[in-house]
Amino acid sequence: MRREECFALGKIIRKHSFKGEIVAKFDTDHPASYEKLESIFLDIRGELVPFFIESFTLLPKGVRLKFEDIDNETDAENLVGRSLYLHESMLPKASEGEVFIHEIIGYAIIDATHGNIGTLDSVIEGKQDLLLVKHPSDAIIYIPWVKDEIVTEIDKSTKRIHVNAPEGLVELYLE
Numbered sequence: 001m002r003r004e005e006c007f008a009l010g011k012i013i014r015k016h017s018f019k020g021e022i023v024a025k026f027d028t029d030h031p032a033s034y035e036k037l038e039s040i041f042l043d044i045r046g047e048l049v050p051f052f053i054e055s056f057t058l059l060p061k062g063v064r065l066k067f068e069d070i071d072n073e074t075d076a077e078n079l080v081g082r083s084l085y086l087h088e089s090m091l092p093k094a095s096e097g098e099v100f101i102h103e104i105i106g107y108a109i110i111d112a113t114h115g116n117i118g119t120l121d122s123v124i125e126g127k128q129d130l131l132l133v134k135h136p137s138d139a140i141i142y143i144p145w146v147k148d149e150i151v152t153e154i155d156k157s158t159k160r161i162h163v164n165a166p167e168g169l170v171e172l173y174l175e
Helices: 073-077 169-174
Strands: 006-015 022-026 039-044 047-059 062-067 083-087 108-111 115-124 130-134 140-144 151-155 160-163
Touching (some): 006 039, 140 169
Antiparallel strands (some): 006 022, 039 083, 130 140, 151 160
């Protein structure tokens, strides 16, 4: 499986039991939509390797998974920190106005005042999601993802994200 054909679903954050179970954090608001998965790919030394799922249990802050042939604490511990991938055909369809982060990486960021300020390198998710924009000077600009106020438009046809950065924010990172 080629990485370009896949999207990152999440990461294994800890082992769960002595029976080889792990807990994963999925990068989605709807982890239950993946409950019927038969397998998932893990990054093992730079290669995507399929792991077959024996059980899937939703937790308040994650998903408990049991993989075939992972039957003890040591094997589970060796998976902690690894990224989880699925083929892009497994992505649920985006609803109107919704975007998937992996789709917009590399889009040009067009600020209302400064014009093109760089490309979207990644999105840092948290209490306040941040766009990590790589400026042509190699400076990194962090822009809060506030829909309609700061992020005013995502144009998939031109691969541009239009923003209205707060006054002084862009200059702060370019000084």
